[in-house]
Amino acid sequence: MIKRSSSPNYPISGLLILFCLFHSINSTAAEESAISRSTVASRLAIADQLAQYSYRWDGKDASAFAELFTTDAVMERWRDGRLVEGSRISGRPAILEYARQSHQGRLADRQTRHHFSGLVFLELSANLAVTENMALITHQTAADRVARISSSGIYRNSWVKTPAGWLISKRILLTDSFTGPAQ
Numbered sequence: 001m002i003k004r005s006s007s008p009n010y011p012i013s014g015l016l017i018l019f020c021l022f023h024s025i026n027s028t029a030a031e032e033s034a035i036s037r038s039t040v041a042s043r044l045a046i047a048d049q050l051a052q053y054s055y056r057w058d059g060k061d062a063s064a065f066a067e068l069f070t071t072d073a074v075m076e077r078w079r080d081g082r083l084v085e086g087s088r089i090s091g092r093p094a095i096l097e098y099a100r101q102s103h104q105g106r107l108a109d110r111q112t113r114h115h116f117s118g119l120v121f122l123e124l125s126a127n128l129a130v131t132e133n134m135a136l137i138t139h140q141t142a143a144d145r146v147a148r149i150s151s152s153g154i155y156r157n158s159w160v161k162t163p164a165g166w167l168i169s170k171r172i173l174l175t176d177s178f179t180g181p182a183q
Contacts, residue, residue, distance in 0.1 A: 039124065045166050046129055046159055047119055053168075054114040060107070062099035066092050070160055070169045077173045084175070113138045113147060116155070129159040129166070135173070152176045 049068060056065040069075075069092050077087035089098050115136040123130040133155050138147035158170040 038126070042124060042126075042129065042161070042166070043121065046121075046131060049159075049166050049168070050116060050119065050131070050133060050157070054116055057099070058112050058114055060103040062096055062103055065099045066096035068168055069095050069171075070162065070167045073167070073169050073171070075171045075173075077175060079175045080177050107139075110139045110141045111147070112150070113140075122156075127161040129161075130156065131159065132156050 053065070053068055056068065071092045072090070073092060073095060075087075075089040075095055075098070077084045089095055115138065116133045117136075118132075118134040120132050121129060122132060135151075135153055135155050136149060137151040139150040140147035153173055153175040156172045156174060157168050159166050160169045
């Protein structure tokens with residue numbers, strides 16, 4: 001009669017293969033989980049920065065607004081597939097000055113609101129991202145009973161992950177201009 005041992009009799013190489021396979025499966029799952037956590041964390045951080053864009057601009061906090069951008073960032077506005085003349089602003093100091101002038105000048109007598117929706121990620125890697133979101137921009141003065149629509153469009157933002165977090169390296173506002181159906 002053959003006596004069976006209480007544990008299977010695997011050769012050492014078989015145990016090594018099983019260990020490596022188990023370790024490989026767990027490592028892959030852990031890596032995928034880490035990638036998922038990193039992707040989710042990046043998406044949330046970018047979404048938060050985008051919300052800060054609205055709050056800081058609409059709150060007329062020019063300094064905090066400018067801090068959302070890299071030092072060499074660019075802001076542009078496009079309409080009908082063309083760059084709007086005079087709309088290109090380069091560098092954080094110029095963005096800060098633009099925000100200050102806007103808040104103290106053309107927007108001084110009104111409350112603006114940037115209503116953002118439909119955030120999509122066109123690209124996302126460990127250190128770079130490109131997003132688009134819809135925007136409805138309203139203005140309200142003391143004389144207005146309700147806010148009125150000032151503009152609408154799509155913001156296309158390029159993002160860079162820095163030691164300070166995700167910052168905008170390029171912001172393009174693609175202003176809506178619907179001319180009706182083609183005849």
